[in-house]
Amino acid sequence: MKKFGSLFLVSLLSGATTLGAYKLFFDNSSTSSKLSVSGENYARNVSLGAEGVDFTTAADNAIHTVVHVKNKTVYNIPSNPLMEFFYGYQGEGRQQTQVGTGSGVIISEDGYIVTNNHVVKDATELEVTLNNNKTYKAKLVGTDSKMDIALLKVDADAKLPYATFGNSDNIKVGEWVLAVGNPYNLTSTVTAGIVSAKARDLSNQGIQSFIQTDAAVNPGNSGGALVNTRGELVGINTMISSPTGSYTGYSFAVPSNLTRKIVEDLMEYGNVQRGVLGIEGRELNTAAANEFGVKETTGVLIGKISKNTGAEKAGLKKGDIINKIDDKGIITFADLTSYINTKRPNDDVKVGFLRDGKLMSTTVKLTKKELINYDLKGLELEDIDAADKKNFRVNYGVKIKDITNDELVEYADQLKGGIILSVDNVKATDIETITRVLSKKGENQRSQIELLTNNGQILRFLL
Structure with missing residues (x-):
């Protein structure tokens, strides 16, 4: 009996130890997860679904910074000789007004608003309506048709709520984002999705560098805000890819870092200051690697160096493969242009490249685009x-x-x-x-x- 009691006691202690260890392990695991989520640079979410993310604060902040943009375009109606002959129709000299709508984002308390160039193009009159239904006349400060960004200004009678720029370079594929705008004249509309891809070039020319999301975006959303779950502006919604003209799962936004640089240029210089490396090249893949006899299938292969440019002065040569700019890895040509487009002439960038299989680096002073022939x-x-x-x-x-x-x-x-x-x-x-x-x-x-x-x-x- 004594022996049986001892055995029972040992079993009980072993079970308690196991249970305690089990509980301690999972409690610590749970605590660790909570800390990693609440930290500024969290690595993972405890929940894999949208129900584990709070969108309400970001949405509430964003809707007050997004405005409804109305543009009016007045044009002359051309004459119609046949209509005039048969019906006495007088077309020439008459004017017709066309009204278009879109969205915009307030970026300063004194009334600067960023939108898309195509939202305000050819407009003879601009009007913006805030989320509180106040309406103001707007004037066009400047545009960048190449990146489809325009800057407006309103003179408000009070300080305006405005969006805070986030760092679009830090967003990650799979991260939750909100699209805020006025689709089909439905004001203050918020939709959610994830970042589907970065540095997306739809032109196949290596010029564009969009953030791709699956947040629902429709006509009228153009110029609206793409924000992260902290409510920071990470992009300006610009376009959709759709065979029907309506949302089918793909939407694209101009990154906030590029938008901010364009806006600052328009405010300070009146036009966009573009710096270039001074190279011509193509991005690598298996076919290109085989064609040029190189092993790498990512990066930008330099095909030509422009004369009297920063690239030439820094010693870059034809055949070099650029794989890094400052701390940014370069996989595609869009990666390269998206980063360079956020810089100005005379800025220095550190270029990492491969030459004859050896990793090298050099500092390039960007040249003003207009000075290159x-x-x-x-x-x-x-x-x-x-x-x-x-x-x-x-x-x-x-x-x-x-x-x-x-x-x-x-x-x-x-x-x-x-x-x-x-x-x-x-x-x-x-x-x-x-x-x-x-x-x-x-x-x-x-x-x-x-x-x-x-x-x-x-x-x-x-x-």
């Missing part, structure tokens, strides 16, 4: 400015500064100073666009050029 197949090119647009009555194009191509030297008097309008039926909106078109051509392949000569004639030829 590009040489393409014997044509020295530069982007057109406001004076060129006015003189030639165009709103896009690339200017021919000089000609060194033997095939075209005899036509230099006509072509020099002319404006390239398209290359292989692709609009020459800027130098980056046509360099990408031409970079895909072999040395012996010709390109169809549409050009406006310096005396105003349209000329088409093969180069």
Whole structure:
């Protein structure tokens, strides 16, 4: 009996120890999870579903900073000779007003508002309505059509609630975000989703760098806020990818870091200050790696260095593979441009690259984009400015500064100073666009050029 009692006591103590250890382990695990979630740089969420995330505070803050933007465009109705002949219809001289709507985000208490360029494009009158139903006339401060950002200003009678910029570089794929705007004129609408991808380029030109989300965005959401669960502005909702024109699961936003830089430029300089590395290149994949005989399948392979640029002065060469800018890893061309677009001329960036299989780095001082001349197949090119647009009555194009191509030297008097309008039926909106078109051509392949000569004639030829 004594022996049985001893055995029972040992069993009881063992069970208690096991139970205590079990409870201690899971209590500590639970505490650890709570600490990691509440910390500023939390690594994981305890709950995998939306029910474990509180959206209410972020939504409440955001709806007061998002405005309804109404643009009015007045245009003349052209005459119709047939209508006039048969019905006495008088069209010429009459005007018609078209009204468009979108969203915007208040970014300062004194009334600066950021929206999309396409929301306010060609507007003759702008009006914004706050969440408290107060309406103000707005004036256009400046635009960046390339990144589809516009800056407005209203003179309010009181300090306005405004959004706080978050760091869009720090958001992660899978992180919860809210889209706030006015779809279909339904004001103060909030939808939730996750970050689906970063540095998304829909143009296949390496210029765009959108945040992709699956938060529901529809017509009218353009220019509205994309915020994280802390209510910080991480993007400006810009577009959707849809065969129907309505939301089908994909929406895209301009990152807040890029938006903030554009806004600051418009406030300080009146236009966007763009710095460039001074390289032409292409992103790597298996096919490109095989084509150029390299092992790497990620990064940007330099194909050409522009003269008198920071890249040339820093010692970068054709064949180098850029895989890092400052602390940002570079996998695609969009990764590279998205980071450089947040910088200004004369900013220094540290470029990490591979040369002959060796990891190297150098510091590059960014060059002002407008100061770079590009040489393409014997044509020295530069982007057109406001004076060129006015003189030639165009709103896009690339200017021919000089000609060194033997095939075209005899036509230099006509072509020099002319404006390239398209290359292989692709609009020459800027130098980056046509360099990408031409970079895909072999040395012996010709390109169809549409050009406006310096005396105003349209000329088409093969180069």
